[in-house]
Amino acid sequence: MKQQVQISFPGAQAQVRWEAAAVGRALRDIFRYFGIAAEPPGEETSETSAARVTLRFSSTETVSVPQGAVRAASFDAGITAWRAEGRVFLTTEGAAAGGPAVRLDPAAGAGVGGVGALFREAPGQKRLPVARHRELTGLLVLSLFILLRRHGLYPLHAAALGTEDGGAGVLFIGASGAGKSTLAYSLVREGWAYLSDDSVLLRPGPAGVEALPFRRKFGLEPEAAEAAFPELASAWGPRLTGTDKRSLAVSKLRPAQAATRCLPRVLIFPEIADRPESELRPVGKAEAMHATTGQSALVTLGPDWAPRHLSVLVRLIGHTQHFRLLAGRDLRNDPAHVAGLIGPLLHRSDAHAATGNAP
């Protein structure tokens, strides 16, 4: 029996299909944990079918990486990307035949995953072991990111917040552990509109490069988070990814603040610093471009997409101010302080945008 869901983005749709119930359960767990809005498929029109990417997961089919494939990139959860024959292959166990793998045809907007091996470890159990769930998550998310580029949507590892839905925004760009989620939630508490604490999609448009949410739920470490935000004590969702983080449905805590898009005006590159007071240091375009490219893993996937992807990042850099945030103990002691640091930047950048002057 075939099952499928549809995930809608501005200008594109992703259809995810599976046949085995166990695969469907695992995929739905991932959608729920990350707050990815996966709905039953709607009525098909020529418009929706033209803008759709499809991803099918099979527990019986095998996907093999062809001989001579070029190793293109490495990602979290031990996932490797390979290029061959105009396609992209994602594997979790190198190129070993029979291991879980996905074959993607970016030009066609379609992919097939052979994931049966993930479910063989614990065949009778209702839930996948955490490590296998992490691998399936990586395969699913990377596959969607690679296919969605065809429709002008480019992933970025960043938290995104704004003054209001559709308004000016700030992106916190950095690797895991840089403090993005904590900074993001601090701003949410101060009334800011939020898109995501971890993953956004960049979409170039007439006004600039917009940020759109990819995953809606935040991921925070409960013990550290509750010390700063005691109201979260009863708000946690499940732990899934094999880390100390748990899912947080901010949309239930602050439903009126959920945003669908923002136009970034400020990029912040946070790092946790051993100092009493935090500092914002302006950074130049080249440094901002380097730091942003570093959190756009798909850029190095191949020479066919790199120029387009990089041009989107250049455009983003062009209409934003850029700062490194050395996050000191003052922010850990009083997270509300971040709003005082970041807020004036956004209002200043809005004034520059209104007059047409570069910041």
Place this chain on the structure above:
Amino acid sequence: MSDPQPPAPRWVPAPDVTYTKLDEEEAVLLNLETKQYFSLNETGLLIWERLQEQSALADVAAALSQSYDVEQEAALRYVRRFVETLRQDGLVTAQAPS
């Protein structure tokens, strides 16, 4: 009479290198194979764009000499050093003269 010198190779951007211009004064190079990232200042940007046009090093030096009002010989020494750095980082390859 000594044997004639073979023509010098032209240095051109390596195939796995992506060039992205940020503005008239800055650009970045990304080596897709090594994942290494390099910044170019205004001078480096001028040299790189001439290399993209498959200019001989003497012609690159002439452009530099004109833009920055420096002696041709000094510009040529600078260009040779810069291209050697690019070569060591895998950013340019030698193209046999036609």
